[in-house]
Structures are given as structure tokens and as C-alpha cells.
Amino acid sequence: MSHLLELEGVSKRFGGVQAVDSVDFFADPGEIVGVIGPNGAGKTTLFNIVTGFYSPDAGKINFDGHNLVGLKPNQITRVGISRTFQSVRLFAAMTVLENAMVGQHTRTKAGIYGALFNTRRTVNEEQKVHTSAIESLSFFGERLTPRINSLASELAYADRRRLEIARAMATEPQLLLLDEPAAGMNPAEKEGLIELIGRLRDEKGYAIVLIEHDMPVIKGVSDRVVALDYGKKIAEGSYDEVAADPQVIAAYLGKAGSEEQQ
């Protein structure tokens, strides 16, 4: 049986640091996979490898019939993987709407010719870009839609995180990678996030992989949990199984000090 996303023996080394160490990983449509692990465990690096920002030293990555190794990030977005960033990275000088519109880039075609002559196709396409951007934004209820003409930099922190997800949704992905989406959120906002991620799976049918330090969030949304430490996969299974795994407990206890600082 083949999975939507499948990693086999993926490794990545930075100088003396083995950031990712022959990791096997998979995700299926309609599934939420939680990735946990202490700081520096290689979680973000794993995302960067899947999305093409880093090329793996070894290993295979397959997604929906495509071999991702060697593809550029923009090509990977095109085949259907979208992501958010651990540190929110919006286009701060663009409006909320424009941010979401950029997300439609891969799903549209207009080039110089269309822009210059304002062809019917371009006009229709711009219309579609607009509608679909609004649609992504309205997924968050009244959080973003009243502010579509505000600058992204004017949004409250939690809304910035939401906008980043909306922008990723606008690329019409099959797989969504969320890097610590709950960071900096208060408990009420985290509750909202848990519900939202559930809806993303149920209503949009995305496969979702999320990196999260917040255990209640992981517990609340994950169908399956994968734990990394020092680049290695140390446990995999349901939340309860992974949380009870002695290796995972040891990894977290050992790093408890540094975890606090974060």
C-alpha cells in the first residue's frame, strides 16, 4: 500500500550535527500526524527537506507519485504540499487579501502577455484568485474577513498565524505542514486551533503534519504521533503510546531545562 507522503531513510547533516538521521515517515489523506521532540531534534529540518529547502543527504521522498528529491520548493508547492513557518513569515507590507492571493500563484497561469493586454482569460483568472483567496480567509470565520484590507503587520499575533495558514490553504494543497502553529497562543486560542485543524482535515480533506511542543494540542488533534530526538525517530503510534514511551520521556526529561527557555 502506498501513502500520500512517504519518506524512507532520510538523513541530513549540518557540519557536525546529524539533524535528521535516517527517518522513515509517512502521512495519508485525511490524517493528522503530530511530530514532537525536544528543541533541535530535527523537526523543522524535516519540513525543510520535504518542502525542498534542503536536499537530503540520503533517502527517498515520495509524494502522490512524485519523487520529491531534487525538486525545488516552488515545484513541491505545485504538486500539492504547503507549509507554514515556525516564526510567522507573512508578507508584512501586503494586505491580508494580497497575502492570500499570492498563495494562488501556482494555481494560475497569467504571464506578461495576459497582464499587458488584460485578456479575458486574465480577467477571469484574477477574479478566481480573488474569490479563492476570500474563501481561504473565510475559513477562519470572522477573524480575517473583516480585515482583508489591513496590512498583515497590523494583525494581532494569533491572526497572523491564522493568515499564514490561510495563505497556505490558498495554494490548494493535499498536504499541509504546520510548524508549531500554537506557539505564542493563549489557552483559548489553542482550543480554537485544535478545532480548526480538525476542520481542515474533515472539510478540506488535507493530510496534515504538525510540529508542536504543546502536548494538549498534540493530544487534541493527532491521529498518530511521531517523536524525534537527535534526528532519529524514537517512537511512533497513538498519543498515549508515544507519551508513555520510556525513550520519549527520557528525551524530554533530559532536555527539560532547554525546553523551558524556549
Added chain:
Amino acid sequence: MNLRSALKPGFVGGIVVVYLSAIGMVERFQDRNVITGLVGLGVVLMLVAFAITSYTAARKSDSSLLTGVAVGFISGAFVAIVTMGFEGLINAGLDVRGMFVSITPGLLETLEFGLNPVVGAFMMVVASTAVGAVSGVLVGLEYHLRSAVVFAIGITLLMSLGEPILRVTLGNLQIPTGWLYELGGLTIAGTIIVLALAFGLRWWWMSRADTRREAAAQMPEATRRTWGRASLMAAIVALVALPWIVGPFVSDVLGTVGLYVLLGLGLNIVVGYAGLLDLGYVAFFAVGAYAAAIFTSPASFLVTEEGQQFAEAGFTNLWVALPFVVIIAVVIGAAIGAPVLRLRGDYLAIVTLGFGEIIRTLVLSDWLSPYLGGAQGLTRVPAAPPSSFDLRNPQHIYYLILAFSLIAAYISYRLVDSRVGRAWAAMREDEDVAEAMGISVVRYKLLAFAMGAGVGSLGGVFFAAKIGSIFPNSFGLQVSINVLAVIILGGIGSIPGVIVGAAALVGLPELLREFGEFRLLIYGAILIAIMIFRPEGLLPNKRRQRELHEGQDLAAVDLTKEGPS
């Protein structure tokens, strides 16, 4: 008010005037009439210096009149004392001019208003104090009134300084100018009329500002569009009529301004839209000029002996060459862009800096000299310009430059709000995220680079055709810097900004020719003033403005990150 707050601006005003006097500017400018028979430019220069210092000081103080008077008094007293000091030194038989070449009897006479030294010194203090008082009063005035007064004075000065051009222009329009100008300056009656008219117009315009805004707000979309289109048409008609109104000399300046508009629009795509700092833009300008020369000059290596006559007759004319030149430039742009566009920010800037130099060095090299003329350059580009449309005539080539500038402006205007423009904007803000959004950063960088190259090469073609011959030293680093300065001065990413920037940066020095050796000093001072008062450029682009200001915000968070996280 405390006196000490007036001391510093007072001395600044005094020192500025003494400096301007000591370098000879005041005396030289005094020969130029501002209001004929009343004031020369030298005196105006002094008064303006007094006015600016006392006005700015008065604005910061709660008792503006007192501060203005005090600053004016201190400035004038300073100048008077220095003047008397020099007078004394000269009387004591010292060779002052051995050191201060410009401290001439003529200058002292100007500084003493042609009176005896003691009365003159007194007059200087009176004049500066009066200017200070007027500035102080101005600050206290209600906004509309103040704005109208300043506007009227400014317009009058401009009218007077613009005399060489305005008189010719009005003459061309069959408008008599005898009542307005006399001996290079405004007549007294003309001054009063201009002051009153400018004041009245400004007053009327501002008093109607609210109604106007309301009317604009209520205007239906269709009417507004009609208005917009009508004003665009009017602007184009004015641009078309311009060379015949202003005459050949100013037309030549307009042509040069137009060239820089074209170059500015091209570079604006690269720097303003795509956010790639290109310091070697002159390379494409050179490619355009040389390609045009190779295709159209009878001296070109492409022309065989049998073909000589053909070429002399001007067959290989510019129209045929134009598309090929642009294609060549675009290909070269893409070819040299491809390997370096992976670099970011400052690194890219340094490498592009090299491009400009490489092209110039190549032209001068033994290898390419036989083909490109080396230091001797290439002449007769094109050999026989079509007689009906003489490219060497500034009033003719202006239209060619205008047409292509309009096309370039239209292209920029259409692109910036399109999918392509959005991709550029995204890339400019954050390359990694743009990639993650599916934008092929390399591809869009190349696109911007190639388009910039194409537009820049057009500038080169018209430059070559305008001058008729090209030499390697026309393609130095200075050109790249000037074009970049045009877009920075106008406001990065803004199309009207490019036009205004080119007019200011290229037009200004031409119009300042009258001031001879002081031209560049004035020019530099104006540029500095513009950048101090309008750091985002004269007509900034809204979005770029936001980007410039986001400083400590969102994006700053990532500056410390190494990779995408």
C-alpha cells in the same frame, strides 16, 4: 523664549551667508536680476538663508515672532561684523584676497548695500531682522494664509529664476513678455502681478479643497473614469506639444530627461518591483547603444565593401534594427543574469557592479576593438537618418523617446498589479516564503532582469541615435548610479516617481547651467534637501513606503535565522 535657542540658528544663518559670500556666490549671483532695479539674486540668496533659519527656529518655539526676530538679528549681526572685519583688514592694508580670493570690493559693496560700511552694516542687521520678523509672523499665521504666502513667494522666485526658459516659451506661444521680464529679471509690476495671482490662486484652490473632495467622493465611478481618461489625454497632448513650445534647447534637455525616464522605468522593474539591487544597469544601456551602432552605422564591421553604398544611403535604419537590438539585450540580460541571480542583496549588487565595468572593458579590449571601435567609438549611428524624421533634431527624437517611455510606463503599470507583479512583490519581501508559495524565484528574477535589460537597451538605442556617435566612456559607472538615483529620488517602485526623479536629477543641472561653476554645489544641496525632507522619494509608491517602515516588525524576526524555519 530663551535666547540660547535662537543663538545656534542665528549663527548658522550668519555662517551660511558668510560662506556663500566667501566662495563668491553672492557676488556672482548679484549680477542676475530677480526683480530688475530692486533686488539681485545675491541679495535674495542671503535673504532666503536668513528666512529659512529663522523660520525653522521660529517653528520650534512657542513665541515665534520673538524667536524669528532674534535669529534674524543674530544672523545679520554676524554677517555685518564679519563684513566690517574684512573692511577693516583691507583698510589696514592686509592682502585679504591672497587667501580669500572672492572677497572683492564688489562683494563688500553688495554686503553693504552700496552704502558706507557703517550704514551698510546697520542696514544688514535691519534687513535680516526684518526677514526674521516676517518669518516669525508667517509661522504664527493660520495655515491657509501661510501656505498661500509661501506659495506666492516661491512661485515668484521660480518665475524669476526660470526667466531664460519661460521668456522663450511664452514667446513661442506668442505671448508678449515685456511687461513681465526686463533685463533677465521680473519687472516690478510683473512681480506684483505674479505675487497677487499666485496668492489668489492658491487661496482659492485651498478654500475649495473640501467641496472638491466631496464632489470627488460623490462622483459616480463612470464619471470619475471619464475624468481620469480626460486628464491623461490632456497630459499626453501637453507632452506632444511641449518641444514646440519650449524650443530646441529645452527640447534637448527634455530628450535627455526622457532617456532617463526610460532607463529609470527599466531599472525600476529590476530594483523597484523585483527588489534586485542592480548597480550595473549601464551594461544594458551600452548593449543597446552598441548593437544599434553595429546595425546602423556604415562604419560597422557588418557592412561589406559592396554593401557600403547601401549602408551610406541609410537603409539599415533604426526601425529595422530596433527589435533585434532589444532581443539581443534581453538574451544578454538573461545570460548574465542566470548565473548570478542566486545571490541575494548586497552580494548581487557587487556582482552587477562588475557587469558595467566588464562591458566597458570588453569594448576597449584588443579582441573587440576592431568590431566596436575601441576608444575611437562608432560614429554615424545611423548613417542617414530619415529626412522626414531627423533623429539628430532634439524636437524630433523627443517623440521617439516619449513614445517608448509611454509604452514602458504602460507595461510597468499593467504588470505591477498583475500576477507577475504580485510574485515580484512577494519575492522582494521574502524569497523563501515566495518559493514556498510556489513562485519560482529564479524565473521571476530572470524575467525582471531581462525586461529591465530590454528597456535599458532602448535607452541605449535612442542615446546613440540622439548623439549620433558612441564612445566607451559614455558608459561608465556614473550612468548606473544616476539611473538608480533617479528612482530613489522619485520613490522606488513608483512610475510617476521615475518621471519626477528624472526631471529633477537630469533636468535640474541643465537648467542650472546659468550658474556656471556653482551649478553642482546648488544641485548637491537640492538633492540633499530632497532626501532629508522626502526620504521615501518625491512621489513614493504606497507599498514600498510600507516596506521601508516595517523595520522592527514581522520581517525583522527572521533576520537572525539562517535557513527557512
